[in-house]
Amino acid sequence: MSKKTPQQLNQYEKKLKKQVLEQKPKKHKNKQAELKRLKTLAKDLNRVQPYKNASSE
Amino acid sequence: MPKILIEFNLTKMLLQSEGIDSLLKKSTVFLDTNTFLIAQENEEFLEFLYMKNNDDTALVTINSVVYEYTRGSTTVKELQERRDFVNGIVETIQPINKVIESEKNDVFSLVMSLITRSQDSQYTDYILASMLNMFRGTPEKCYALTSDAKAFSRDIFNVVGSITLDRRDKSLTHQCLIELDERKYQSLIEDVVSSK
Numbered sequence: 001m002s003k004k005t006p007q008q009l010n011q012y013e014k015k016l017k018k019q020v021l022e023q024k025p026k027k028h029k030n031k032q033a034e035l036k037r038l039k040t041l042a043k044d045l046n047r048v049q050p051y052k053n054a055s056s057e
Numbered sequence: 058m059p060k061i062l063i064e065f066n067l068t069k070m071l072l073q074s075e076g077i078d079s080l081l082k083k084s085t086v087f088l089d090t091n092t093f094l095i096a097q098e099n100e101e102f103l104e105f106l107y108m109k110n111n112d113d114t115a116l117v118t119i120n121s122v123v124y125e126y127t128r129g130s131t132t133v134k135e136l137q138e139r140r141d142f143v144n145g146i147v148e149t150i151q152p153i154n155k156v157i158e159s160e161k162n163d164v165f166s167l168v169m170s171l172i173t174r175s176q177d178s179q180y181t182d183y184i185l186a187s188m189l190n191m192f193r194g195t196p197e198k199c200y201a202l203t204s205d206a207k208a209f210s211r212d213i214f215n216v217v218g219s220i221t222l223d224r225r226d227k228s229l230t231h232q233c234l235i236e237l238d239e240r241k242y243q244s245l246i247e248d249v250v251s252s253k
Binding site (some may be wrong): 016019020023025026027031034035037038039041042044045046048 | 096097098100103104107108111131133135136137138139140141142144145146225
């Protein structure tokens with residue numbers, strides 16, 4: 001892995017922050033449409049992988 | 058013993074203890090990690106939470122729960138989607154710094170150390186308990202919702218309601234509504250200080 005300067009590393013951090021933390025919410029204004037979107041999202045998340053990292057239950 | 062009302066659904070079973078709707082009315086509820094896991098699996102429960110948050114219940118959570126729910130994401134896209142799912146259910150992610158560092162939490166953390174068995178409780182559970190403590194002594198209703206009721210010692214917490222759901226593996230799970238009991242808390246401190 002090539003060496004990066006602190007400024008370059010900082011740029012990558014900024015990029016990740018922008019991608020994840022500064023994402024505009026995708027919420028629908030219509031409640032039923034938003035609920036449908038969440039249900040679809042849940043199905044997609046269930047398909048990705050069996051969830052391994054559950055907190056204690 | 059609370060009465061159980063039964064609502065049968067074609068695909069999932071949902072049981073709510075009597076009076077839970079009334080408890081949730083005009084309250085703040087902190088959701089634990091397992092709540093999001095179960096909402097991801099159980100569509101009826103997801104809908105229940107969503108409708109409550111869009112009615113007169115404020116569903117919230119904390120960053121520690123978001124971390125636990127999203128860890129194990131293998132791509133940025135999956136991470137974004139998990140965070141999106143959380144943000145779709147809750148009204149807000151409550152900041153904790155001022156709560157944990159507050160004077161009100163100083164003594165509470167000592168009490169938690171005395172009553173919590175390490176094998177029953179994670180650090181996230183302690184933070185959730187601290188958030189309930191912030192509402193202690195105020196007229197506002199505040200609860201935690203979790204399957205991990207044993208992490209909240211009956212010495213100062215009460216289970217005031219429950220929702221029974223089935224999971225993908227066909228096991229049953231109970232989401233418990235937990236409150237901090239002011240009288241129990243005061244009584245415990247009195248006992249602790251008296252006995253040393």
